[in-house]
Structure formats: C-alpha cells, structure tokens
Amino acid sequence: MTQSLTIRRPDDWHLHLRDGAMLQAVLPETARHFARAIIMPNLVPPVVTMADAAAYRDRIMAALPEGARFTPLMTLYLTEETDPDDLAAAHAAGLVTAVKLYPAGATTNSASGVSNFENVLPVLERMAEIGCPLCVHGEVTDREIDIFDREAVFIERVLDPIRARVPGLRVIMEHITTRDGADYVMENAQDLAATITIQHLMFDRNDMLVGGMRPHYYCLPILKRREHREALLAAAISGDSRFFLGTDSAPHPTHAKEATCCAAGCFTAPIALSCLASTFEEAGALDKLEGFTSLHGPAFYGLPANEDTITLTKGAPLEYPATIPAGEHTVTVFDPGQPLHWHVTP
Ligand code: NCD
Ligand code: ZN
Ligand code: ZN
Numbered sequence: 001m002t003q004s005l006t007i008r009r010p011d012d013w014h015l016h017l018r019d020g021a022m023l024q025a026v027l028p029e030t031a032r033h034f035a036r037a038i039i040m041p042n043l044v045p046p047v048v049t050m051a052d053a054a055a056y057r058d059r060i061m062a063a064l065p066e067g068a069r070f071t072p073l074m075t076l077y078l079t080e081e082t083d084p085d086d087l088a089a090a091h092a093a094g095l096v097t098a099v100k101l102y103p104a105g106a107t108t109n110s111a112s113g114v115s116n117f118e119n120v121l122p123v124l125e126r127m128a129e130i131g132c133p134l135c136v137h138g139e140v141t142d143r144e145i146d147i148f149d150r151e152a153v154f155i156e157r158v159l160d161p162i163r164a165r166v167p168g169l170r171v172i173m174e175h176i177t178t179r180d181g182a183d184y185v186m187e188n189a190q191d192l193a194a195t196i197t198i199q200h201l202m203f204d205r206n207d208m209l210v211g212g213m214r215p216h217y218y219c220l221p222i223l224k225r226r227e228h229r230e231a232l233l234a235a236a237i238s239g240d241s242r243f244f245l246g247t248d249s250a251p252h253p254t255h256a257k258e259a260t261c262c263a264a265g266c267f268t269a270p271i272a273l274s275c276l277a278s279t280f281e282e283a284g285a286l287d288k289l290e291g292f293t294s295l296h297g298p299a300f301y302g303l304p305a306n307e308d309t310i311t312l313t314k315g316a317p318l319e320y321p322a323t324i325p326a327g328e329h330t331v332t333v334f335d336p337g338q339p340l341h342w343h344v345t346p
Contacts, residue, residue, distance in 0.1 A: 002286055003314045009306040010273065010293035012037040014135070014174050014195045014246025016265065017060060017072070019043050021327025026251050027063050029269040029324070031070035033344050035306045038135065038246070039072045041100050042109040046077035050090035057095065073097040073301075075135060079112050080119040084126040091132045097301065098133045098172070099123075103158070105141045106150075107220040108250065108264050113137075117158060124166045133170040133301065138181065139221050148205075151221050152180040159184075163192070172300070175200065175248045177221040179231035185242050186235070193300045195246025196236050198275045199266045202336065204229045215262040216332055219250065236292055237285035244296035247272050253329035268334040270320055275334075277312050277342035312342045 015030060015037040017023050030037055039060065041047035047056050053074040060072045076087060078101045090096035101120075102113030114120050127134060138159060139150035163171060173181055173194040185194045199219060204226040208217040217223060235243045249272065250265025257263055268275065273293070280289045298305045317339035323330040 005312045006309050007290035008294040009035045009308050012247050013297045014248045016040045016250040023063050025326035028065050031068040036071045041075045041077035050086050075100045082123050084123050098135050100135045102137045106139045128168040135172045151178050178228045182231050182235040193242040197248040198268045215257045219266045220264040237288045241296040245293045251331040254332045266334045273344050274340040274342045275336050314341050
C-alpha cells in the first residue's frame, strides 16, 4: 500500500480569492501548496479591464505571506462591452492568462456577464487569433430550464454553436458537473479541456439534500446525481490530459452560507490536496494524481510544469480548523465527510 507519494507541485486552474479581508484570510491556504492559480474575476465590481487586472494582481501579491512563492494567473471578466484591444494588450503583456465567460445571472456575482452571445463574438474571434483561452461557466439561465439540466443545455445551445462560429478558440469548460460535460470534452479532440472540482468528485446531490439540507455543499453548478459524479471521477482518473484540477474554492462568510438564501460556493482550499489524494486512493488511481493536479493544466495552457515537488504522506487523521477567521467574519472549511489521512509537505 502506498504510504508516500511525491509529485510535481500542483496548480489550481480555477480559484476565487475575493478581496480585502477575505483575500487576506484565504490566500495563504492556497499559496501553502499550490504554485499557481487561475484567479476568477467575479469581484464586485468585476475585473473587466487590463487596469483592473493589474490592480487586483498587486493586491494579491501584497496579501501573500512573507516568503510565499505563488503566481496568480489573472483573468478578465467578459462583458458585452469588453474592448478587444485592451484585452489583447493585457494578454500580450503577460498580465492576463485567460478570459472568463459568465452567462448573466448564472452564478455568484455574474450580473455583468453576457446575455447576448452575438455581442461577444468579435472579442472571441480576437482571442482565437492571439491564442488567449476562454474559461466558461457553462450553464444556461432560462427559468424554464431545470437547474439540474442547465449544463447539458448550455453545451448544446451555447457552447457548441460558439465553438463552431469561432474556430481555433481554446475553451476550458470550468467545473464540469455532468457526464454530458465529460463526454463533450472527450468527443472533441481539439482546443477543449475541462476542470473538475473536489466537491463534484466526492459528493452527489444526495449528500447535499438527504437527511437535511447542507448549505456548505451548495455550489454552482449544483451537485448532480451519482452517475454524474462517477463519470467525472472516471474522467479525472483516466489520465486523459484534457481533464485537470480547478478547485473552484469559493469562500463566502459563514453567515452567508448558513442563511435563508445560501450563497453558492464551497471553500475547499485548506484541505484540497488531502481530499484529492483520498479520492484518488479510494479509486485505486493514486498514480494518476500528478497528471490531474500538476501536468495536464500547464500543458493545456502552454506553460511549463512546476519544477519543485510536494510529498503526500499517509498518517494520523489530519487536523484542520472547521472555520478560519476572515476579518470580522469566519469562513467555513469544506467538510470531506470522513477523516483525511494524507498530509502534504512542505
Ligand atoms: C462561485 C463563487 O462563489 O464565486 N460559486 C460557486 O458556487 N462555484 C462562482 C462560480 O464559480 O460559479
Ligand atoms: Zn462558475
Ligand atoms: Zn468558480
């Protein structure tokens, strides 16, 4: 039985760091183990321009603990007013790694997102030209579409048509939650990849809803039925380089989660790698962990893998706080539903 595993240092290809006191509180949790992360731009107001991204990157760097080595890979929030020249300049300068598409109203802080996809085609065409990838929150927002079907319908009605209209556009389907999402990636050899979160590998909607409603498992896209979790796990452990880790660690103050109308998002950063090692171990696929956490993402983004390593060692149950302080609030750490035995060093 494997008791210790050394892998290249991981990256997180989908992360929410927020701003201010929350940024200060959560950044060390990611910087401790991850070398780089794709930083989501859904602040209030969102990170829309090159100037916004530069200022946000400075705030992240200023919040890093002494001695931490961590590189935020910035994204711009795509709106119907995004200026293709500003975006191209930000990409050419190496400031911005990708652009994020939120359908308007699909998720936390997505009000400034896209309603009419026709209006962003010129920007997408420019992105294809300059090789800037598009990260997508893949859910339709029509009231008539059931929340559990929104990803599959998005693929058919929005994503597939966009990809047909803009050949050469590299797309990352963020946080896929369904077999439909995994299949769509596998059927399309070119220019398409997907990130998968920890909560979608570990849990299904029963875990969230049976025996009481657990707000800390509520995220978007919402947890689906078990067969979808199984399809995601199969994709994650397949060794297929189009699937890689994007934790979507999305902190909200505890009071906003434990509320009449609970905010969407799971805060997994503090225990991300221990959760993943357990999940891969249970699936008999520890040998596929490094590809998923540390190799496939950089390859798709055209970046080198990290040179240094981390070591995962199996031992006594991991001790970690149930909540961490964030300014005058707390943020509740994701509950893995089981003791975690994998410890990460350094
Ligand atoms: C994210 C957040 O809180 O910003 N929430 C979530 O449930 N995943 C937004 C997102 O990634 O859709
Ligand atoms: Zn999202
Ligand atoms: Zn997210």
